[in-house]
Amino acid sequence: MSFNPFNEKPLKMPDEFYSFNQLALKPYNKFEVDPYTRVRVILANGAEFEANAFCHQFHRHCENNDLRRELAICRRKEQQQQKRIASLKPIGEGILEHTIGYEQLAVDLTAIFAQRESDPYVKMAMDFALLEDFDHLYRYADLLEMDKGIQAEKLVGRYTEIMPGRPTIAEHRFPTDDVKRYCNFKKSNPLTKLDLNILTAAEQQTMNYYMNQANFYQNKLGRTLYTEIAMIEEQHVTLYGGLKDVNCTWLEDMLMQQYTECYLYYSLWQDETDAHVKKVWEEHFNDELAHLHHAVELLNKYENKCWEQVIPKGAFPELLKFSSNIEYIRKVLQNTVTLTGNKEDYVDVADLPRDYQFFAYQHQMFDKTSQVASHNVIAKYIADNGKDYRYQVSEHPVTELADRTTDNTTIGRQ
Numbered sequence: 001m002s003f004n005p006f007n008e009k010p011l012k013m014p015d016e017f018y019s020f021n022q023l024a025l026k027p028y029n030k031f032e033v034d035p036y037t038r039v040r041v042i043l044a045n046g047a048e049f050e051a052n053a054f055c056h057q058f059h060r061h062c063e064n065n066d067l068r069r070e071l072a073i074c075r076r077k078e079q080q081q082q083k084r085i086a087s088l089k090p091i092g093e094g095i096l097e098h099t100i101g102y103e104q105l106a107v108d109l110t111a112i113f114a115q116r117e118s119d120p121y122v123k124m125a126m127d128f129a130l131l132e133d134f135d136h137l138y139r140y141a142d143l144l145e146m147d148k149g150i151q152a153e154k155l156v157g158r159y160t161e162i163m164p165g166r167p168t169i170a171e172h173r174f175p176t177d178d179v180k181r182y183c184n185f186k187k188s189n190p191l192t193k194l195d196l197n198i199l200t201a202a203e204q205q206t207m208n209y210y211m212n213q214a215n216f217y218q219n220k221l222g223r224t225l226y227t228e229i230a231m232i233e234e235q236h237v238t239l240y241g242g243l244k245d246v247n248c249t250w251l252e253d254m255l256m257q258q259y260t261e262c263y264l265y266y267s268l269w270q271d272e273t274d275a276h277v278k279k280v281w282e283e284h285f286n287d288e289l290a291h292l293h294h295a296v297e298l299l300n301k302y303e304n305k306c307w308e309q310v311i312p313k314g315a316f317p318e319l320l321k322f323s324s325n326i327e328y329i330r331k332v333l334q335n336t337v338t339l340t341g342n343k344e345d346y347v348d349v350a351d352l353p354r355d356y357q358f359f360a361y362q363h364q365m366f367d368k369t370s371q372v373a374s375h376n377v378i379a380k381y382i383a384d385n386g387k388d389y390r391y392q393v394s395e396h397p398v399t400e401l402a403d404r405t406t407d408n409t410t411i412g413r414q
Helices: 035-060 065-086 095-116 120-148 190-216 220-243 250-271 275-303 326-336 357-365 373-385
Strands: 339-342 345-348
Touching (some): 035 065, 035 190, 035 250, 095 120, 095 326, 120 190, 120 220, 120 326, 120 373, 190 220, 190 250, 220 373
Antiparallel strands (some): 339 345
């Protein structure tokens, strides 16, 4: 029987806060933790960042101070949840090690969502961005092995392959080519709405993390790689955020936000294998259940609407469960690696007219591959070791990307 959070009685009040001592939790052991526990921690942290960002924007666009006070209470609790999740990361886990978790999250989360997506347009967007995050994992993994001597395949538990995707150099598009058609959430499949909310939050956090970490890295090559990939993550935030329904009111959106967090924490709780972290997900699910019911009250009070007008079926659909997606990603690579954006659609780069804005932007950004950090990382690794660092279960499915002694900078770009 499906779980419906609207039929559950919250165990906590919306204004029930954690004490300061409850904000610092025992970190996971980076040497023993399952990679998907690390991934879940990163995902939940991103959901809380998104909740805070949304609530601040709502506060700045609201004239009613009574409502703004209600938002302030909710926002403070979301802040506390974020601090608890952030404390789960151990001190000894370096920036690059943590980054591998970010990219494994992006790869496997997107692949899971794409495989269950019923809207072909949304699925295409997911498959498209999937190959770009897949390539980012490869670039960071080579930097990690080169600078720290750590093999990323151990960090990802060999659940996720590490090899080239659509080359990062080919991902730099003119801004308007990442603006897509938005969905109608009142007509969308429940999973579409949930997955777009979750992906937007995850990509937004990744963009912010790379922007903030770039200049803390130990050398120029790493600094420039973080800077370059942060630019691509901005494109992904534009892509996914632009697919969300633009016609929801602020309170309708708040209800959907809290429903998404309830769904996410419930999924993480059911999926978690670490007993300590599993308890955190349970506690945060109960927090979000209180926030959801509070959002129902606010929607009714200020807009005279019931929750069914926003979320017609309250029962949770298929839960999020992390698993390996190697074969699916290989299939997407084989079929779509040469695609690029063309306003609201996607086309093979070979079908673009030569004067299209994609080529002008590429030239404006860099006219030599030696100016591109993502290429330079691989070029240096090959120069030092004779071939790149990869983890793959068999030959690369794309012939042009199979050669480990050279970094292809033309596929998907020329």
